[in-house]
Amino acid sequence: MSKSYVFYQGKIVDESEVSIGIRSKAFNYGLGCFEGIRAYWDEDQNQLYGFRLKDHYTRLLQSAKTLNLKVPYTVEELSNFTIELLKKNNFKRTTYIRPIVYNDAQDIGPSLTTPDTKVVIYCQPLDKYAGKSELSVGFVSWRRLEDNMLPPRTKATAAYLNSALASLEAHQAGYDEGLFLTSNGHVCEGPGENVFIYKKGKLITPPASDNILEGITRDLVIRLGKEELGLEVEERSISRTELYASDEVFFSGTAMEVTPIIEVDHRTVGAGKEGELCKKIKELFFGLTVGKNPKYAEYCTPVYK
Ligand SMILES: Cc1ncc(COP(=O)(O)O)c(C=O)c1O
Known part of the structure; x- marks a missing residue:
């Protein structure tokens, strides 16, 4: 080695x-x-x-x-x-x-x-983190930590016990990953990734005030949605059943990248396969991570001379 x-x-x-x-x-x-x-x-x-x-x-x-x-x-x-x-x-x-x-x-x-x-x-x-290209997820009984408790925004090491308990419960229930609700019942995020829904032509993701980590990939997906795809993007609270009834659901995160969710709590999302929007966002995302898109070249720092 x-x-x-x-x-x-x-x-x-x-x-x-x-x-x-x-x-x-x-x-x-x-x-x-x-x-x-x-x-x-x-x-x-x-x-x-x-x-x-x-x-x-x-x-x-x-x-x-x-x-x-x-x-x-x-x-x-x-x-x-x-x-x-x-x-x-x-x-x-x-x-x-x-x-x-x-x-x-x-x-x-x-x-x-x-x-x-x-x-x-x-x-x-690290190539693929999820080990799968389409995910089945479930809401877990653990609630997300709160800003006045152990602020998720700080990416504190201690906060990842909350994430680990969520993943454990989800995996033991047979899901690929878990999803948190906030203590007041709003859709929050995954144990290590942000979540997006696509419904009636709008891209929607929970706001920072719903105790998410303000993901850097989330920020990019919002930018791509607005600037490259001309979509209306909303950062607002999402209810659990609104997520069930979405056309598409996907995760974003540095490790998870952009990964479609095709099943939530045993309910099929949309057509039960990766949606067209998620596919487009993935293409845009992977097209800009290696400095080939001049508009986003400042995000990429070359290692070798
Ligand atoms: C709890 C949590 N939410 C969301 C994310 C996604 O954030 P980013 O896109 O900055 O990796 C992460 C990963 O760091 C995370 O740990």
Whole structure:
């Protein structure tokens, strides 16, 4: 197996040199926040492109600020470290990048006031995340966390127990993935992805006020819907039965990319296969991740010279 390099505290080092102690607050209490980023490989150009690095690191620094974790790097520095890391690992395929900011203090108590913040970035090849091209999902009994409880907007590591419980319940019930409702019964999001419905010619997705993570892929799908497909896009609360009665439903997310949902709670969505709109959005999305669409070229940072 080839060596794996990671970014740790300002340096690129061999992964075997980095570990986390059993007393770390990150391990004991989940005190940290993270990002999930992709770099897309393009065979024609023999090039790997970091995708929307600036947007992901801006979100990471905002999350860290909310959690009182002090990061000594700028968005630009973190983006440059990431390009260096991808180069050092010599990845020549689509890759997932995981930056984590965490509190590594070793004393007892879930305090965020201590100054022991650490920053690590690792990466690994990742093609399809879902393992399937069309999904069957189910609403889970767990409710989504709320902004005044454990803010989903911060992509806090601790919040992913809520996601993991949802996925567990969905998988145990035989679904490919779960869907959360908010505590007041609105459609929220998946454990690691945003959700869209398409109904009567309108593209609709839950608003930030419904306790979603404001996804970077969600933002792009909204832009593509408006600018490339001339659609009316609404960010508003969605009820469960409105989702059942949609023409199309799909997920968006960095890992999940754009993936159609063809069944919800054992009810067929639309025609029970990937819809035309989802297909068009996917084509537009994959057409711009490798720098070939000049309008969106600024999203793509080449790794190799
Ligand atoms: C809970 C949750 N919602 C939505 C998303 C999608 O966000 P993005 O498109 O920025 O990856 C993610 C993935 O990071 C997530 O963890």
